[in-house]
Amino acid sequence: MQRWFRRRQGPDGDVIELHQRRVYILPTRTGLVFGLVLFTMLLGALNYSNNMGFALAFLLTAVTVISIHHTQRNLAGLRLTIEGCAAVFAGELVECGVRIVNEGRSRRWQISAGPAGAATPPVDLAAGGSAVLQLCLPTSRRGPHACPVIRVSTRYPFGLFEAWAWLYPDRELMVYPKPALQLATALPATSADLEHAGESLHGSDEFVGLRIPVPGESPARMAWKALARGGQLLAKDFRSGAGSSWFDWDALNATDTETRLSLLTRLIIDADAAGRAYGLRLPGIELPPGNGREHFHRCLRSLAVFAPETRST
């Protein structure tokens, strides 16, 4: 069904005009019950030849029919903009705002976004007014995802009919790998560890963060404090060079792809938080050391889209 709607409408840009043709309408459950009530009234009036009964039944029928039009018109003609949708780490919520602008002269009432059970509280829009409806999307898997359909709906005026529109924002939601948790607990300790780093074997090298120890590594390089705080055994990572370090896929001894990606994500977050330059080496991909938001996201993006197949190339 959803595919049919999508094929019919095509993908949407960032600004969407709700044309009449893409506003769908159906009776709600209350509307169906009301239909039954009207039918019963009509039967009763027919049976008793009761003209006041007919008048009541027909007035209510006419009001209902006219209200269909009002429901549809309440949604049609709105201008919608999808905002937000910034990349998040797996497990976090993607947040997006549906900005609704009422460019018409009549007020719009009770417009909400989201599916029937979990829609936002409806908003009223004055003529020329606008509002932003916040939606969120739980994530679990890293990678690029197609933006799921967004439903914008209204039951104005009587709740007997619901008009809705499907929005298919033509954009990709990027979900970065979930950062390794253990490093997160160790993170506040980095400054303390940094002091010890001065006495380390590689005095000239710079402390850049923590990493998984390589078998046979010197106990002096272990981050015992992090271990004592309940974390995993990690090694302090010192890299030589002009304040930059390489995060290398192959230097990690974890075998599981997702664990490695998690650890790399954590290392990148920490390095970025510390303001350090870093480079990323993945099988088949090499991002030279760099700094700043753009570099940060480029690295995380590479991790997010990383597929094991790329190893073979």
Next chain:
Amino acid sequence: MKARPLQGWRAPGTPVVEHSSVAQLLWLCLLIAIVGAPHLDTLPFWISGIVLIAATWRLGAALGYWPLPGSILRGTLTLASTLAVGFTWRQISGLDAGSALLLLMLALKLLETHSARDRSLVVLIAWFVLFAAFLREQSLGGVPLLAAGVLIGTVALLQAARSRQAMPPVTGLLLTARLLMHAVPLALALFLLFPRLPGPLWALPSGGQNGRTGLSSQMSPGDITSLAQSDEPAFRVRFDGAPPERAQLYWRGPVLESFDGRRWRALADSARRQKTAAPLRQLPADTPVHSYEIVLEAHQQRWLLPLETALSWDAADATLSATRELLSARPIASRSAWRGRSATLPRFRDARAPEPATLAVSAARNPRSAALAGKMRAAAGSDRAYLRNILGMFRQQAYYYTLEPPALGDHPVDDFLFRTRSGFCEHYASAFAMLARAAGIPARVVTGYQGGEPNPLADYWIVRQSDAHAWTEVWLDGYWERYDPTAAVAPERVDEGIGAALPGSVRADLPLLGTSPWFGQLAFGWDALNAQWDRWVLAFGPEQQNALLGRLGFDSPSLRDLALVCIVTVSSLLLLYTWLSLRERDRAQDPLEQSWQLLCRRLARLGRPRRPNETPGEYAAAVIAARPELAAALASLTALYLRLRYECVPGRAEVLRFRRLVRQLRLPPANARG
């Protein structure tokens, strides 16, 4: 990695627990008050009490004074009220019990209104309660009720469907009023053209009409006296020409032939239905014949109450019984109209010999009267002289006409003739018929109405229950002749009506007759309005629909024609409405937006129309890319538009300036690509 579908977007946080605002509940309570009002005088007071308590409870809870009842208490209350209704009416269907149950459910539902659906359900039930009120009563007073019920109900529904706060009451009323205005033409078309059925689909209810007074198929002393206390209309009648004299107005109802010494009864229903009277022939040349239309109130009986003596009638399936009662095929369950022609004759020929029952006199009762009859018949010499003598006895001796006759014993006719000597029409008719039978003359009692009251403000007569009357028919020389013994004792009863025949002190007790003249005028005015309402609105049915279609050019309209006309009319109305509202929206468009659309249309002629998903900035950039010479003008125009549109509430002068700039923009010719 392949993109995996994500779950859907949803609102952040947990769903908010729904609740009803005080304003929303107030609208619901107002609606309940309106639809409950017409039931007040027919339903027992405890039902209104429960509704009132529930409303107070719910409003108080919304204001935070006390909690709402829990589910156990609500369940108990539901069960208890259903039982109470079942106990009161011995049933839970039927009009009265059904209305009571609906009102109670309305009250209980009010106690658990939290979500929009709960609130909407209250409105739907309330409308059904209003519908039940119309099944009971559809007088003109129902029109304001209908208007208020629909208007307030629609506002209540509008407010009920809102998820958080109610909108301001005036806004709600205005929105609803506009919507109703649009709905009325559609409703009117449906009312006029929706195919009606000539008969009921299933059996009509007997409930709701129980308290009605009216004639019945038996009469014992005191029955008609109780009717005379009621000023309820029995029917209204409109004469085509000049109405007959009031003394001629005998409206024939049940004919009672069986007498047990005390009580008069009609013969069994099946017997009456099987035998039908022959049409009257050989009317005297100068017989006055009157055409009239009768609008009968629902009386749940089959008598159509024609003027004596009925010649023809248009009521479908009506039959004239052997005793010349005009009977409808079904009980009159709703106010209904029929037309008839009658000759005001004091007697009519009946070729059939009278039933043996018309001579029966109970031997065990009223021995003195029987003896009196024998003596008087012997003295009179002829049947006619004998009957005249009886009337003379009533007239000359000390017999009184009264609404408050003394109680009668085991021999009611004896008691009346020799002891109390005062009575109402049924006493005189009963005694006269019995005396005739005792002398061997077939006689029967006819009940119905006598007279009526012209409405001074309109051209029809009202015949009330207080005009109920009993007279006699006597078989003489192959004719049934009417004898009205009441006319002998109180001639003004027949000539001027019941009000004139009773002494002033008694008259004051009668509801309408004793009131002040201006109130009487008011009552007549209201009755005249109601009569018009009945005639033009309530009587609207299949025949009127056929007449309407006939005027539209259908020769013999069928139900299919009607359905077709209905569908075509309703769809064209809807199309017209859609068209009008679309046009209204075009016109209502913002002048700023109009100017922007104009700019887009002008730019589109250069070969690059705006795509629907392009923002103004993107479009301007796209045009500038193709036509760099427009860069400066377009950039400033777009910036101005965006500022006016999104950054401020634009003043009129600024919008006008934008329009002027758009119009003055010089564009290169479409083919000369720069």
